[in-house]
Amino acid sequence: MLTLNLSTLKPADVQNYLQHTIAPRPICFASTIDTDGHVNLSPYSFFNLFSSNPPIVVFSPARRVRDNSTKHTLQNVLEVPEVVINIVDYDMVQQMSLSSCDYDKYTNEFQKAGFTEEKSTLVRPPMVKESKIKLECKVNQVIPLGTEGGAGNLVIAEILMMHIDESVLNADNKIDQTKLDLVARLGANWYARVNANNLFEVPKPNLNLGIGFDALPTSIKNSAILCGNDLGMLANVSEMPFVDPTFHDDTLKNIIQYFSINPDDMEKELHHYAKKLLEKNQVDAAWQVLLASA
Numbered sequence: 654m655l656t657l658n659l660s661t662l663k664p665a666d667v668q669n670y671l672q673h674t675i676a677p678r679p680i681c682f683a684s685t686i687d688t689d690g691h692v693n694l695s696p697y698s699f700f701n702l703f704s705s706n707p708p709i710v711v712f713s714p715a716r717r718v719r720d721n722s723t724k725h726t727l728q729n730v731l732e733v734p735e736v737v738i739n740i741v742d743y744d745m746v747q748q749m750s751l752s753s754c755d756y757d758k759y760t761n762e763f764q765k766a767g768f769t770e771e772k773s774t775l776v777r778p779p780m781v782k783e784s785k786i787k788l789e790c791k792v793n794q795v796i797p798l799g800t801e802g803g804a805g806n807l808v809i810a811e812i813l814m815m816h817i818d819e820s821v822l823n824a825d826n827k828i829d830q831t832k833l834d835l836v837a838r839l840g841a842n843w844y845a846r847v848n849a850n851n852l853f854e855v856p857k858p859n860l861n862l863g864i865g866f867d868a869l870p871t872s873i874k875n876s877a878i879l880c881g882n883d884l885g886m887l888a889n890v891s892e893m894p895f896v897d898p899t900f901h902d903d904t905l906k907n908i909i910q911y912f913s914i915n916p917d918d919m920e921k922e923l924h925h926y927a928k929k930l931l932e933k934n935q936v937d938a939a940w941q942v943l944l945a946s947a
């Protein structure tokens with residue numbers, strides 16, 4: 654185990670370790686404007702949602718580690734406290750990356766990176782037409798986190814207006830997560846693409862408490878076959894299941910018949926079978942299989 658005391662590392666190394674670790678991060682593609690009307694467009698992955706009422710997002714244009722200079726985005730929001738946050742999908746990722754070059758303050762990255770300006774409804778900075786979701790925001794507060802290179806500046810922005818392309822909506826006008834094809838930033842040059850191929854769901858009952866690991870029978874909790882994810886699903890039921898006499902399963906019947914003379918092997922087989930059922934999200938059936946040996 655490598656143990657690091659961050660205060661002994663160079664800022665660039667701290668940044669490297671943390672950017673690989675705190676990942677993947679969503680990307681705030683920020684459009685801002687200065688008092689003379691110069692538009693800026695730059696990506697920020699130190700970004701997240703922190704409140705829905707009021708709807709608040711925070712992103713952080715940091716002081717450059719190399720020379721302690723500040724980003725034009727920061728300078729702009731201090732002059733005109735407004736920002737449009739454009740959500741980045743896979744089709745935009747290369748152009749978004751191009752826009753992050755250190756162009757001078759009077760270069761409009763919309764033009765450099767080939768994006769189209771679209772007039773916002775409530776704020777002065779333009780939106781990125783190609784983006785499927787745009788958030789018009791007012792900047793409530795900017796909090797500097799330090800004065801040295803690498804120090805972040807929290808831009809606390811309140812979302813006033815949201816524009817969502819119909820192509821990512823379902824029939825109820827809600828966002829279909831599988832249609833968005835979002836990208837996220839990790840360490841170094843790594844990005845993640847989030848679409849139907851790699852999304853998965855973890856059902857969580859909102860009202861009921863899971864029984865918890867401590868309530869699992871010892872033979873299940875100490876299983877050499879069931880892993881943490883399997884036990885997490887089993888411990889998420891709201892009450893300890895009982896043997897259900899109406900439960901019929903041919904595989905279970907075969908395992909019990911075949912291994913009846915060897916209880917240890919039977920338990921292993923039952924755990925393997927329960928694991929397969931859990932992979933298919935069949936938690937109730939998995940419990941019935943496990944109760945046959947517990």
Ligand SMILES: Cc1cc2nc3c(=O)[nH]c(=O)nc-3n(C[C@H](O)[C@H](O)[C@H](O)COP(=O)(O)O)c2cc1C
Pocket residue numbers: 680693694695696697698699700713714715716723724725726727749750752753754755756838
């Ligand atoms: C995907 C991506 C994410 C980035 N995230 C950040 C960030 O969170 N904070 C930061 O200071 N710079 C970040 N950068 C670098 C800035 O985008 C870059 O310094 C840009 O030139 C700043 O432009 P500006 O000075 O016009 O505002 C990121 C770059 C990329 C490509």
